[in-house]
Amino acid sequence: MAANPVQVLSKYTELFGDTFRFYLGGIKEAIVTTNPAVIQHVLKTNADNYQKSEIQVKRMGHFLGKGLLTTHGEPWKTQRRLIQKGFDRKQLEALSAIMQDSLAESLRDFDRQVRVGPVDIYPQLMKMTFAMVARSLFGAKLKDEDIDVVSNTICTVQEFIVRQTLQPYLNPWFEVSGELRRHEEMRARADSVLMEYIKTRRHQAPGNDLLQTLMDARYSDGEGMSDELVLSESMQLLVAGHETSSNALSWLLYLLSSRPDCLERIREEFHSVLGDAPLSFGDVSRLPFTTQVILEALRLYPPFWMVDRMAVADDRVGDVDIPRGSTVIVFVYGAHHAPRYWESPESFDPERFAKANEKLQTPFTHLPFGGGPRGCIGGHYAMLQILMILSDLLRKYDFQLIPGQMIEARPMVILRPKHGIRMTFTQAIARDRHAIIQE
Numbered sequence: 413m414a415a416n417p418v419q420v421l422s423k424y425t426e427l428f429g430d431t432f433r434f435y436l437g438g439i440k441e442a443i444v445t446t447n448p449a450v451i452q453h454v455l456k457t458n459a460d461n462y463q464k465s466e467i468q469v470k471r472m473g474h475f476l477g478k479g480l481l482t483t484h485g486e487p488w489k490t491q492r493r494l495i496q497k498g499f500d501r502k503q504l505e506a507l508s509a510i511m512q513d514s515l516a517e518s519l520r521d522f523d524r525q526v527r528v529g530p531v532d533i534y535p536q537l538m539k540m541t542f543a544m545v546a547r548s549l550f551g552a553k554l555k556d557e558d559i560d561v562v563s564n565t566i567c568t569v570q571e572f573i574v575r576q577t578l579q580p581y582l583n584p585w586f587e588v589s590g591e592l593r594r595h596e597e598m599r600a601r602a603d604s605v606l607m608e609y610i611k612t613r614r615h616q617a618p619g620n621d622l623l624q625t626l627m628d629a630r631y632s633d634g635e636g637m638s639d640e641l642v643l644s645e646s647m648q649l650l651v652a653g654h655e656t657s658s659n660a661l662s663w664l665l666y667l668l669s670s671r672p673d674c675l676e677r678i679r680e681e682f683h684s685v686l687g688d689a690p691l692s693f694g695d696v697s698r699l700p701f702t703t704q705v706i707l708e709a710l711r712l713y714p715p716f717w718m719v720d721r722m723a724v725a726d727d728r729v730g731d732v733d734i735p736r737g738s739t740v741i742v743f744v745y746g747a748h749h750a751p752r753y754w755e756s757p758e759s760f761d762p763e764r765f766a767k768a769n770e771k772l773q774t775p776f777t778h779l780p781f782g783g784g785p786r787g788c789i790g791g792h793y794a795m796l797q798i799l800m801i802l803s804d805l806l807r808k809y810d811f812q813l814i815p816g817q818m819i820e821a822r823p824m825v826i827l828r829p830k831h832g833i834r835m836t837f838t839q840a841i842a843r844d845r846h847a848i849i850q851e
């Protein structure tokens with residue numbers, strides 16, 4: 413289970429059906445489900461009865477303080493309403509320019525690397541997406557060295573939290589050995605770097621980034637967020653947004669490396685919609701096929717392979733009893749691969765998401781961004797980010813998977829490629845598609 417929970421839960425789903433109980437670590441009852449009716453009930457219809465799991469709130473809250481990821485009830489609702497504004501259409505249009513500038517800078521570095529030889533795309537894409545999210549939050553002037561400090565801290569602290577969760581018996585040792593303190597100090601250093609930007613912004617002209625949204629937000633009594641709350645909300649957005657899009661992009665490039673037909677259609681679409689121009693938010697709805705491909709990649713490799721909740725009071729859905737205090741594991745990967753809801757679930761088929769096939773889909777079986785009121789706040793931002801990076805990479809480069817490598821998914825918090833994904837990138841052969849078509 414610790415080595416590969418996706419494999420184990422998939423096997424149990426096959427053996428015991430779409431909803432079953434087991435005892436987490438032999439102690440705590442958990443209900444695992446891929447049943448869309450149960451999922452809809454837990455995530456949406458009766459969402460008020462379900463909180464984020466204790467693990468997330470307690471362990472993450474220790475390092476990340478209070479924020480969207482670690483609060484419940486009214487405080488969460490209020491923050492969610494205020495922060496949502498940072499991800500609306502108008503704000504995403506404004507963020508497009510910051511994102512493009514950040515990408516252009518990251519691509520200069522990427523170009524230097526790929527000229528030397530093959531690269532593992534996972535860390536490369538992670539660097540790209542992290543810089544983009546960090547600059548969308550703290551503005552275009554966020555320095556490279558500060559991005560590095562914060563990014564290293566988040567990666568290291570996140571791994572530590574996973575160790576604390578998977579090996580809870582080591583927690584007393586972490587305290588005695590000073591490991592806990594070292595991680596706390598690291599977090600404090602990253603905090604002080606970001607706090608500098610927050611304090612400076614209070615005396616500067618407003619920016620058009622997410623930091624400004626957080627600072628301008630007002631509660632019903634007219635008060636704004638304290639600097640400390642702005643900091644912890646920003647840190648939580650960085651944590652939630654740093655590894656997800658890069659993950660999705662890595663699997664997407666991997667899938668495309670063996671599908672020249674799809675690649676060609678995507679390039680055609682970019683070419684006819686964008687020409688040589690950079691992509692911005694207004695273009696997103698004009699790229700239907702590429703969007704289908706991304707949704708299909710997110711189905712096969714959902715970055716969050718599961719989401720969990722804890723029942724506040726006894727509940728029942730259909731014939732499933734959910735006692736108070738039990739954990740419900742929405743097995744996202746299982747729902748995405750269920751033969752009951754997807755024909756040939758293991759095959760990569762973007763046509764599933766074509767408009768004409770919309771009616772064939774069962775609600776709450778495709779959940780890359782979760783569902784209900786606590787679904788991903790950054791979903792539209794993520795789609796914009798993925799399309800922006802993909803459009804630049806595919807117009808600039810041809811790429812090939814290095815043969816003979818083992819590609820395997822490692823389900824930690826995120827479904828990462830276990831051994832990375834190595835590829836070569838060469839300058840794309842200039843294609844004048846209109847000329848080719850006319851010929």
Ligand code: HEM
Binds near residue numbers: 653
């Ligand atoms: C492909 C990219 C992404 C995927 C697949 C993804 C997936 C998810 C999922 C499944 C959840 C729900 C978790 C749950 O119900 O427990 C979630 C929540 C969240 N996501 Fe994303 N996410 C992505 C990108 C982003 C980005 C770019 C940001 C921010 C810049 C972000 C910020 C958040 C936040 C703050 C939450 C918590 C919302 C709340 O509890 O109110 N995500 N995400």
